[in-house]
Structure formats: C-alpha cells, structure tokens
Amino acid sequence: MAVVAVALVVTARMAHSEPDFPHHPPVACLALVAVVLTTVLAERSLGSIRTLVIGVGAPLLGVLATLLTVTIGSALGEAHAEFAVGQPLFAPSVVAAALLGAASAAVPAQRRWRTRAALWTVVLTLVLFAGHGSDLARALATLLGTAAGAWMVRRASRPQSRTTRVPARTVVVSALIALGAGTLVTPIVPDPDGVLSPFADAMPDRSVVVVGVLLLLAAWLVHRGRRTGIALAIGVLLTLTVVLADVFLIEPVKDDAVQWQGLGLDAIEWQVTLLGAWIVPAAVLLAVLLLRPRLVRARFRAAGARRDDLVEMLRDGDAGTLGHMGTWRGNATWTHPDGSGAVAYRVRGEVALAVSDPACATADRADVLAGFTAFCERNGWVPAFTSVHEPVRAILGAEGWTALPVGVECVLDVTTFDLRGKKRQDLRTASNRADREGVRDEWTTLDALDAGRRAEVEAICTRWAADRRLPEMGFTLGGFRELDDPDVRLMLAVDADGHVTAVTSWLPVHERGALTGYTLDVMRRGDDGMPGVMEFLIARTALRAREAGLTTISLSGTPLAAHAGARSLVVRGSVLLARVLEPVYGFRSLQRFKEKFGARHEPLWLVVPTPLHVPRVARALASAYVPGLRPKHLWALRQAHRAAADARAVAEARAAGAARS
The missing domain is CATH 3.40.630.30 (Gcn5-related N-acetyltransferase (GNAT))
Incomplete structure (x- = not known):
C-alpha cells in the first residue's frame, strides 16, 4: 500500500487534470482512482519494487520519448509536432495505463488478451482522434509497461499459460468501438489534432453523435453475433466512407482545391491526411464484409450422427461419472480435429453448454478444452462447462476462467x-x-x-x-x-x-x-x-x-x-x-x-469465461433444464410453498396433541 500512496501523491501533484478533458474534473478524479486500482493490481501481481519501477520508469520514458519526438518533429516542420509544442505531456492516466499493461502479463491468457484489447482500444482511440502530446506519451508508456511486465514475468520463471489467439470478432468489435467512441470524443476534446479528428468536421454535431452511437450499438450487436449488428455496421461505415470521401476527396478535386506546389511540409501532410480520411472507415467496412461468416453466430442443430463416435471415446477415455449424459437426445458432439477427444454440448441462446467433462484421455484434456473453446468462439457462442469435476476446473481456472459451485456428487x-x-x-x-x-x-x-x-x-x-x-x-x-x-x-x-x-x-x-x-x-x-x-x-x-x-x-x-x-x-x-x-x-x-450410503462428496462446478458471462449462462441453464417453464409456474411454485407450510402446521399440531395426551 506504500506504493499506492506514493503513486497517488506524485500523480496528484504533477497533474491536476487530464489534458484531453481539462474542463471535466470528474475525469481527473476517475484517472486518480484508476491509478490506485492499477497500482494495487500490479503490486499483487508483480510485487512492490517492480510496480514502483514500472509506475515511475514507464511514464517517465514515455514522456521523454514524446518530448524528443515533438522537438525533432517541430524542427522539421511536422504539423502535429508543431501543434503539440507546449502541451502538457503527463497525466495520471499515463501511470494507470502503464501499470495495467504491466499487470496484464501476470494474469491468465483469457484475462490477458481481453485486458489488453480493451486497454489498447482506449489508448489508440485517444491517439488517433484527440492527438495530443499526452496521448502519445500514454501510448508509449503503455507499450513500455506491457513489455516490462512480460519480461519480468518470464524472468521470474512463472508458468506461462496457453497462447490464446485473438478472435476476429474481437478485432472487429474493437475497431467499431474505437471509431464510435472517437467520433463522440472529438467534439468534447479541446483542439483535437489526431489523424482521424477530421471525422467530426465533415458532419453536423447531431450527425456526429448519431454516427458514434450507432457504431457503438453495432459493436455491441456484433459482439453478440447478431446479423442486425453486421447490417448496421455495414450501413453506418458505408455512409461514413461516402460522406468523408465526398467532403475531403471528391469536392476538393472537383474544385481544383488540391495544390501541391508552394506548400510547406505541414500543409502537405494535412492535405494528405484529409484526402485519405475515408480510408479508415473503408478498411473497417472491408474487414466486416470479409469476416462476415466468422462474425455471425452459428445456428445450433442437435445431431445424433456422431453419437457412436462419442460412445467409443467415452469407453476409451476418461470422461468421469457423468459422461454418458452427453449421448442423450438434444445434444450435439464436437470432435477434436486429431480425434483425441470430444465434447457433448447443446446451445441455448448464445451459450454452448458442455455436458460435464470432455471424453478424452487425461493427458489430452487441456487440448480438447482449448479446441472446444476455439470452436465456440468461431461460432459466436459463449462456452460454459457444466457439472465438471475438479480436474477440469483446475485446468480452466489456470487460464483465468470463473468457476461457480453447482452441486455435489456422491x-x-x-x-x-x-x-x-x-x-x-x-x-x-x-x-x-x-x-x-x-x-x-x-x-x-x-x-x-x-x-x-x-x-x-x-x-x-x-x-x-x-x-x-x-x-x-x-x-x-x-x-x-x-x-x-x-x-x-x-x-x-x-x-x-x-x-x-x-x-x-x-x-x-x-x-x-x-x-x-x-x-x-x-x-x-x-x-x-x-x-x-x-x-x-x-x-x-x-x-x-x-x-x-x-x-x-x-x-x-x-x-x-x-x-x-x-x-x-x-x-x-x-x-x-x-x-x-x-x-x-x-x-x-x-x-x-x-447421506445414508456414506458416499464421499465430489464438488461439481460451472465454469464460464468471465463473471460477466454468468447472467447469460444462468438464463441458458434455466432454458436447458426446464425448457417448458412459463410464468404460470411461478404461481404453482407459490402454491407448493403454501401446501408445504400447511402440511408442516398439521404435523406440528398432531405432535403437540400427542405430547399433551
């Protein structure tokens, strides 16, 4: 906690606000809170000394590198560098970003790539849209903090978790969030100078807000694997591309406003930036179109064609005591590409509910779990392993999954x-x-x-x-x-x-x-x-x-x-x-x-990727276990409680009467 106190005092004395939001004091307060939280997280993951070194060294090097870049760039006449001269380069969020990047190296793979995806989405959005000196310093500090954290974790010889590939959906969603959030942030930030800041100049303020909100909505829908989200993203990106191309490319060319002779380096740079402003939304649009099959949530079809394969793997492997339940009607079977194992599952909503432990040898269990998880991600499903035993929970827990107790096996x-x-x-x-x-x-x-x-x-x-x-x-x-x-x-x-x-x-x-x-x-x-x-x-x-x-x-x-x-x-x-x-x-x-039989108890777990997935998985489980549940059954449940209470009252009355007699 001493490191937390030092970090808080230093950042509070060096900066009273965030340069991107000088007129919004709550943002500065949130940044200071972020410094405290990331310092605590890094201290628990890396230790106090390493946290102090990264918390001071990464922001300091980031600020010095930014200052050097601005000085050299302004001397050469670079437009963005000239604009950044005299701007504050430090902000509390620089420390928070560096520490979060460092701490991400010590968490399991599942949490690591999610943390880094969210962190870099925010950092790059501010660099590309706000474009202030502090934004570049934050990006450099984040890069240095992430690299330092990864190096320290390897130096400490900590076991490295399985490498996780970032799904295409995450990349597209991050790009949509960056465009949407950046479009909304640009009108708020004073004197935006990012290479994508001209977006807001091409549209009225109300249109800017509408475009930003629609892009964020599209990102949320694409994250859920909805076709409507893809259609919305395509429509908004296509409109944005056409508007930017018309304002910054077609009209200047038609009006002969594009001049190359007699211009300085800074003027030429801005002209090239404006002429190419439409390329970014066009590139994201192209990515959405090319990756569309991988963004749509697949439809589930229960099939029994592979039941015999599953039964054979159940016999040859070690699927635990509940494995045969995977052969029941209503389930489908995913088989590992190399045939080393299989997982029985059924889909409810957007959640793939795996039926207990995978059918495979003990040595292949981790590979089969990873393969099924990747299969679910490609299909737009949230993987959830239901009623699994301790060995499976331990494997997934090491990867950062969340485990919840769901029962006990005797x-x-x-x-x-x-x-x-x-x-x-x-x-x-x-x-x-x-x-x-x-x-x-x-x-x-x-x-x-x-x-x-x-x-x-x-x-x-x-x-x-x-x-x-x-x-x-x-x-x-x-x-x-x-x-x-x-x-x-x-x-x-x-x-x-x-x-x-x-x-x-x-x-x-x-x-x-x-x-x-x-x-x-x-x-x-x-x-x-x-x-x-x-x-x-x-x-x-x-x-x-x-x-x-x-x-x-x-x-x-x-x-x-x-x-x-x-x-x-x-x-x-x-x-x-x-x-x-x-x-x-x-x-x-x-x-x-x-309990009459004297059996030993073995815990059963529900394992999901993150705590945020628990509500969705709970709804899917309710639908799988009681598919015919209707609101009328709540009244039946109330009646059952009343009947049970009446029965207890009658039994107590009889017992009291027998005692008196």
Missing part, C-alpha cells in the same frame, strides 16, 4: 461397501422388509422387458413427472426417454405378484476401455412401492457392482448442494435457491437421502 466405493454398522441401519431395514414382503430386485435393460413390464416402467416414470407442479427437469437429469439405451441398466423392484413398484436406471462409467462402475440417473417409486424401496435398490446395485469387480457407483449430483471451496456468498445463494425449489424438486431432501 460417489460410493463399492469395494468396501456393506450393510453392517449403525450408519447402515436404514439400508438393512429396507433390505429385510423387502425379503419379508417378497420384493426382489431385477437387473435388466429396457429392451429386455416384455410389453407389460415396459408399460409398468413407463407408467411409474410418467406418473411421477405428471404429479410435479413444475415441468420435469432435463439436460443432465434423465427421464423415461433416456432409459431406451442398450448401455443403460435398470434395477427394478418387483413385488410378490410380479409387478414393478420402483425403477432406477444406471449409466455406464468407463475408464481407459474398462467398465469401472455405474451412475444413478432415474429414481422413481410407484404408488404401491414399499417404504425404503429406493434404499433397497441402491444397496442391491452396490452389492452387485462389487460382485462384478467394479470399483464405484455414483449416486449422481445433487443440484445446488453447497460444498467446500465455494465462496460464502455463492453458498448462501445456492442454499436460498434450493430452499425456494424444495417443495417442487426436493433437492435438499435428495441430499439427505444420499
């Missing part, structure tokens, strides 16, 4: 599982009751059932869903449709009369070509099912798995269950949401049920 080690001990009392009770009532377990598949037995299974599954006040959840939560798979096993409870009274389904888990266990998916109990029938079926499945030489069974994930490693605020949010949905989906009750 994994049971069947090699040590048995029904002995006080903690297994409920399981023994259920098993003994099943033996007394003649209920038996049946390990089978849906295809192996006769028509009557299949109808009973379907009736139990569909009746359970019909009794819910809200639509049945999907995406990574299966239903009857997902049972129709030869690789999915069923564990049925069959009573003494031969009728099915409960259904569980189990997804296969493979690791390096061998079947290692199963994952619980569907869990449905019929109206005539005995109490404890689910405990009975799961315990019998664990014992069968042990006899078959398998190692684990997963009781699947419990949505919104808090786990270690999550931030307290996120935990409170998950607990609150789970409490709201409890009367309908029973997530908290489900977690308490799973």
Whole structure:
C-alpha cells in the first residue's frame, strides 16, 4: 500500500487534470482512482519494487520519448509536432495505463488478451482522434509497461499459460468501438489534432453523435453475433466512407482545391491526411464484409450422427461419472480435429453448454478444452462447462476462467461397501422388509422387458413427472426417454405378484476401455412401492457392482448442494435457491437421502469465461433444464410453498396433541 500512496501523491501533484478533458474534473478524479486500482493490481501481481519501477520508469520514458519526438518533429516542420509544442505531456492516466499493461502479463491468457484489447482500444482511440502530446506519451508508456511486465514475468520463471489467439470478432468489435467512441470524443476534446479528428468536421454535431452511437450499438450487436449488428455496421461505415470521401476527396478535386506546389511540409501532410480520411472507415467496412461468416453466430442443430463416435471415446477415455449424459437426445458432439477427444454440448441462446467433462484421455484434456473453446468462439457462442469435476476446473481456472459451485456428487466405493454398522441401519431395514414382503430386485435393460413390464416402467416414470407442479427437469437429469439405451441398466423392484413398484436406471462409467462402475440417473417409486424401496435398490446395485469387480457407483449430483471451496456468498445463494425449489424438486431432501450410503462428496462446478458471462449462462441453464417453464409456474411454485407450510402446521399440531395426551 506504500506504493499506492506514493503513486497517488506524485500523480496528484504533477497533474491536476487530464489534458484531453481539462474542463471535466470528474475525469481527473476517475484517472486518480484508476491509478490506485492499477497500482494495487500490479503490486499483487508483480510485487512492490517492480510496480514502483514500472509506475515511475514507464511514464517517465514515455514522456521523454514524446518530448524528443515533438522537438525533432517541430524542427522539421511536422504539423502535429508543431501543434503539440507546449502541451502538457503527463497525466495520471499515463501511470494507470502503464501499470495495467504491466499487470496484464501476470494474469491468465483469457484475462490477458481481453485486458489488453480493451486497454489498447482506449489508448489508440485517444491517439488517433484527440492527438495530443499526452496521448502519445500514454501510448508509449503503455507499450513500455506491457513489455516490462512480460519480461519480468518470464524472468521470474512463472508458468506461462496457453497462447490464446485473438478472435476476429474481437478485432472487429474493437475497431467499431474505437471509431464510435472517437467520433463522440472529438467534439468534447479541446483542439483535437489526431489523424482521424477530421471525422467530426465533415458532419453536423447531431450527425456526429448519431454516427458514434450507432457504431457503438453495432459493436455491441456484433459482439453478440447478431446479423442486425453486421447490417448496421455495414450501413453506418458505408455512409461514413461516402460522406468523408465526398467532403475531403471528391469536392476538393472537383474544385481544383488540391495544390501541391508552394506548400510547406505541414500543409502537405494535412492535405494528405484529409484526402485519405475515408480510408479508415473503408478498411473497417472491408474487414466486416470479409469476416462476415466468422462474425455471425452459428445456428445450433442437435445431431445424433456422431453419437457412436462419442460412445467409443467415452469407453476409451476418461470422461468421469457423468459422461454418458452427453449421448442423450438434444445434444450435439464436437470432435477434436486429431480425434483425441470430444465434447457433448447443446446451445441455448448464445451459450454452448458442455455436458460435464470432455471424453478424452487425461493427458489430452487441456487440448480438447482449448479446441472446444476455439470452436465456440468461431461460432459466436459463449462456452460454459457444466457439472465438471475438479480436474477440469483446475485446468480452466489456470487460464483465468470463473468457476461457480453447482452441486455435489456422491460417489460410493463399492469395494468396501456393506450393510453392517449403525450408519447402515436404514439400508438393512429396507433390505429385510423387502425379503419379508417378497420384493426382489431385477437387473435388466429396457429392451429386455416384455410389453407389460415396459408399460409398468413407463407408467411409474410418467406418473411421477405428471404429479410435479413444475415441468420435469432435463439436460443432465434423465427421464423415461433416456432409459431406451442398450448401455443403460435398470434395477427394478418387483413385488410378490410380479409387478414393478420402483425403477432406477444406471449409466455406464468407463475408464481407459474398462467398465469401472455405474451412475444413478432415474429414481422413481410407484404408488404401491414399499417404504425404503429406493434404499433397497441402491444397496442391491452396490452389492452387485462389487460382485462384478467394479470399483464405484455414483449416486449422481445433487443440484445446488453447497460444498467446500465455494465462496460464502455463492453458498448462501445456492442454499436460498434450493430452499425456494424444495417443495417442487426436493433437492435438499435428495441430499439427505444420499447421506445414508456414506458416499464421499465430489464438488461439481460451472465454469464460464468471465463473471460477466454468468447472467447469460444462468438464463441458458434455466432454458436447458426446464425448457417448458412459463410464468404460470411461478404461481404453482407459490402454491407448493403454501401446501408445504400447511402440511408442516398439521404435523406440528398432531405432535403437540400427542405430547399433551
């Protein structure tokens, strides 16, 4: 914090305002705040000594280099240099830009290129449109700070993250923002002298504002992959190019106003600048037209053509316990170009929701994740990895991604599982009751059932869903449709009369070509099912798995269950949401049920590129899990809460009456 204090005092004493905005004191205040924030960021990333060296050295060298350039240029008669003579060259934002450029070298690749893209968009916009001496000093200080930070990080032998290519969309969006923001800034900056400052002279003030706003709107729409944004950008850039060409090229040529003889260097330079003013928007327009296929968000089509390839990779690789969910209908499969792995996903809105861990070998996991991310960026989608385990979170976290807890998976080690001990009392009770009532377990598949037995299974599954006040959840939560798979096993409870009274389904888990266990998916109990029938079926499945030489069974994930490693605020949010949905989906009750089996907890994560993407990803997840959700269901949720409250009141009244009697 000592470095912060020194930087703040020095910058405050050396400059009371930003030269680009001398009549706007709040801008100077924001610049000082930026100095403090970037100093803190750089100090945490690079250390106090390095921060002090860069915070003083880079701005000082930038100012000296600018002063030297202005002196030499003015002596040679260069117009911009002559105009910059006597202008203040230092501003607090020079320090902030240098420190931010330096600190960007120490952050993961995802954050690094985003930070630098935003930083250089601002810096170059001010250089090209405002064109003051302080703008050139800021650009040089930013360049020096970025280079110094990169050198210091390499010198410290810190692990370098994967190189990230800047997508074409980012380049186009940055160019549109620069043109739009620069057009809006030019009328505000006193005596603009940038090479693009003539833009504002070619149009009335109102037109300048309209053009700037439309370019910024087009940038936002292009960033979202919208066709309307591309059409708007093309229209505005084409109009701007025509207007500038007419004002600064066609009319001067027609009026014989272009003269080359008898002019000094500065006059010739300005004439060339004006004659070529239309080239910049024309170049951006050409880039938009050429890159148009890569700017439009691709349409998603769920396809099962590659399902067999995915199943093969699931068997040969290590996709974790939830990998088989990627084979369900509604998902598509992306395969790595070299065939080293695959990712199952579905798109909602503009978000590509990957289904748990990628199907690949452990050694190829980082490459497959990077390949899928690049694939999403080319198609204009935001990649989001849902319900992934800790190894995937660690890889993406090292690249600067944001991880949010979404649940807990309960994994049971069947090699040590048995029904002995006080903690297994409920399981023994259920098993003994099943033996007394003649209920038996049946390990089978849906295809192996006769028509009557299949109808009973379907009736139990569909009746359970019909009794819910809200639509049945999907995406990574299966239903009857997902049972129709030869690789999915069923564990049925069959009573003494031969009728099915409960259904569980189990997804296969493979690791390096061998079947290692199963994952619980569907869990449905019929109206005539005995109490404890689910405990009975799961315990019998664990014992069968042990006899078959398998190692684990997963009781699947419990949505919104808090786990270690999550931030307290996120935990409170998950607990609150789970409490709201409890009367309908029973997530908290489900977690308490799973505790009976003594399984270990493994955290499940949602990993997104940045915190800014969380709202969009949340909407996409809601659409994927509950696609039929409507406003009317909010009223149904309210009614469910009332019914639950009434039931608790009745139970408490009965308990009180029993206590009095």
